Amino acid sequence: MSEDQKNQPDETTVSAEQSDTQEPQRPAMPCTEPGFLLAERIAFHALELKGEDLLILDLRTVSDVCDFFVLVSGFADVQVKAISRHVRDSLVPVKQKPVGIEGEGDGRWILLDYVDVVVHLLKPEVREYYQLERLWDDAPVMVVDEDHFNSDGFKERHPDLTSPGANPSPTSAG
DSSP states (O other), X not given: OOHHHHXXXXXXXXXHHHHHHSOOOOOOSSOOOHHXXXXXXXXXXXXXXXXXXXXXXXXXXXXXXXXXXXXXXXXXXXXXXXXXXXXXXXXXXXXXXXXXXXXXXXXXXXXXXXSSEEEEEEOHHHHHHHOHHXXXXXXXXXXXXXXHHTSHHHHHHOTTOOOTTSSOOGGGOO
């Protein structure tokens, strides 16, 4: 055996090293993983209060921070704060409570930390300035809108949720 051959790792060593560094195959969005289901539910509740430009970013293969970001725009401080409260209140029945809340005082950028899912509620000018979508541009992105929530797949994953706007609010009933 030559000196060069002695210094080369054998094939089993290379395979073991490669398997340690390869990410497990993750299902594409939408999927039925608990983190995605929570992100989707959060986006649904944000849309109930007219949140705009809703995106779910899949960070599972690009970061250890969390599995998903939910990005939502609200056009006034009051709306951003209301969406934050509504999301939190709407998740109580499914036993979800944020482990951290930041920025609720001024309502320009509120962060809700649900461990696997981090929610960013931002005013458009703050969202434009920080450009989180660009910062995480290597993460797969899913646009969520009313059409998404009307899809059969969403209804199968969340049979307990009715699409925003599908039912009249209690105050509009005559």
